[in-house]
Amino acid sequence: MGRIFTIVILLFTMNANSQNLNKKIEDISRGKTVMINKCTRDALISFPDMKPQYDIEYPTYKPDSVTISRLIPLITxxxxTIVLGTWCGxxxxxxxxxxxxxxxxxxNENDITFICVNGAKKAENGLIDNLNITNVPTFILYEKEEELGRIIESPKTSLENDLLLILEK
Structure with a gap:
């Protein structure tokens, strides 16, 4: 009996957590539907407010190959964690x-976490409360649970160069 109870509780917890993945809400401050909490890459890039710009930016962005060669050994x-607003330009x-x-x-896609926030730059259930998010997007790099650095809102030079500066510290 105890084993069945444990399984039921486990399934309930998994179901509750899955309801927050790829969640959409009406954001009154923005007057539109936005994604909130954790989301998958596929859900994010197919979200109506993200897809048009994604379809332009992803194929046309060409990271600098010299910087890429320097980044490859450092990024392993x-x-x-990417904190973003689907409403944010x-x-x-x-x-x-x-x-x-x-x-x-x-x-690896499993090494990237996407967290969407509402117009007040908040997620539900304290998901980002300890991240001190002031602007979006915020790209946070970690090694063994320790934050290495951030790119906040827009890169200073380019995404790949700013990433290199963080990883070469």
Missing amino acids: EKKV DSKLQVPRFIKLMDVLKV
């Missing part, structure tokens, strides 16, 4: 470019 075993521009950069670098 790193994780990335900078997110619509920079996130597709960053995804392209991660693809060129062959970063």
Whole structure:
């Protein structure tokens, strides 16, 4: 009996967590539907507010090959959290470019976490409360749970160069 109860609780917890993945809400402050909380890459790039810009930015963004060759040995075993707003112009521009950069670098999709926020730059259930997000998008790099650095809103020079500066510290 106890084993069945444990399985039921486990399934309930998994179902509750899955309801927050790829979640959409009406954001009153923006007057539109936005994604909130964690989402998958596929859900993000097919979301109506993201898809048109993604379809332009992803194929046309060409990261600098010299910088890429310097990044490849440095990016292994790193994780990335991307906090973005599907309503935000900078997110619509920079996130597709960053995804392209991660693809060129062959970063495993499981090492990238996408978290969407509402117009107040908040997610539900305290998901980003400890991240001190002031602007979106924010690209946070980690190594073994330790934050290495951030690219906030727009890169200073280019995404790949800013990433290199973080990883060469």
